[in-house]
Amino acid sequence: MRFVIVTGMSGAGKSEGVKYMEDLGFYCVDNIPPTLIPKFIELCRQSQGDIDKVALVIDIRGGMFFDDLFASLEDLEELGYSYEIMFLDASNETLIKRFKETRRKHPLSVNSSIGEGIDKERDRLKKLKAMATNIIDTTRMTPGQLKEEIRNIYLEGNQTNNLIIYITSFGFKHGIPLDSDLVFDVRFLPNPYYVEELRDFTGKDIKVREYVMNSPISIEFSNKLFDLVDFLIPHYIKEGKNQLVISIGCTGGRHRSVTIAHVLYHKLKEKGYRSILTHRDDTLRERKRD
Template identity: 50%
Template sequence: MRFVIVTGMSGAGKSTALNRLEDMGYFCVDNLPISLISKFAEMAYTPGSEIQRVALGVDVRSGEALGKLEDVLEGMAAASQKYEILFLDAADEVLVKRYKETRRTHPLARGGRVDRGIAQEREKLAFLKRHADYIIDTSKLLTRELNMELEKIFVEGREFKSLVVTVLSFGFKYGIPADADLVFDVRFLPNPYYIDELKKQTGNDKPVQDYVMGFDVSHVFLNKLTDMVQFLLPNYVQEGKNQLIIGIGCTGGKHRSVTLANKLFESLSLQNDYGIRIEHRDIGK
């Protein structure tokens, strides 16, 4: 029996996760009254039950009864009814944007401001996040990427990577990414933009990569950057961080930053302890 409680912030992808788990063969129930969860778990754990995989959606729609969930979970544990908690999260500004785009009403902000509803929701769900077995931050994830993470955890049984690292190239002329945790400036490196045959190419093209990495200073910088990031990652995990965005910027975000971001991504991808993504924000501008 695998009993998964799917919870998290409204707008972070809980419905998407439940739909995907249902596709994977899980018996899914959303917004079951808290008072019925114990009975439901008892039924699911009945010897000989045909139900072997359950996904139960729980969130702030439960109202004041949500506060009783902790007692329910303690009762399940005492009865040797194992469960896992999947918590879907996203940055506040991302959640606000999603609500504005869909014109939906936040369950705790009816007639009020969405950001205040989100703040209240975080407080109410804090105990679930503390006890979560899996925390997935969907701020930067596409739906297909979220589905891939769910498949790794709940189908393939791979070890969950609690920290997802995004290596992000950008151009300073378009602004520093507001969500970047670490920002590195590579404008000190020789610029391929001034080489006619390289000007219209990008750091995804081998001639540009060969040019940028053709200088000793590029290799020294990459080695030092990689070493520092590898030192920081386990410390971020210990702190409980689940999303790290490393910004690497040059003037226009097409040549030097893309090249160095690709190289850092390649180095970090050799490790299996973290999820690694790469994004080139300004490469098409």
């Protein structure tokens, strides 16, 4: 039987995550008291195979009972039951924004600000996060991307480490993404903007990608870029980094940056890395130049 504990920061997407796990055939229970876990797992094992995948959502909503989780996990190990921990996380800024948008109160911010509640929760979950089998940072994820990530881990079995690589195209004229870890400027590559029949298309269109990648410089750069990123990833993993944001920029963020981001994304996917591709500015139209 596969047993997964779903936990993490409030507002990081646990409710959505457990819905996706239900879609994958997991028997899901939300907010069960931790002391009942060993008994619950024993009941599932007695189902004679009717229940072979279980996901339990356990977080700080359990209040004083939350700290019983670690004793229950030790009991499971003594009984010979294996388990996995999926920890959902997000940046403080993202969590605050989500709470404000939904007008919900943070469970630990009854007499304090949302930010203070998040800090308290992060401190209480520090030990559990360190024990996590899979850490998913949802800061930049859409619900669809979270669903795909969970499917990749728990259905496809493609997860090999906790690092998620976000590849984002952008336009320098609109500013560099603030959460970038690595920024690459591709404004030296052939520019489809100056080709009238390509100007209104983007790097998502094959004709634009073919134009950009028809240059030996583009091919050499994309190969060197992949080699660099491929070299860096194991070191980031060793450091314990959970997400790596690679931002690739051109002038407007519609042609060259989208093309190179597309090429890098597919090379990383082919290598088996957990990657997500986004385009920040590709839908913004360039103003016609004099």
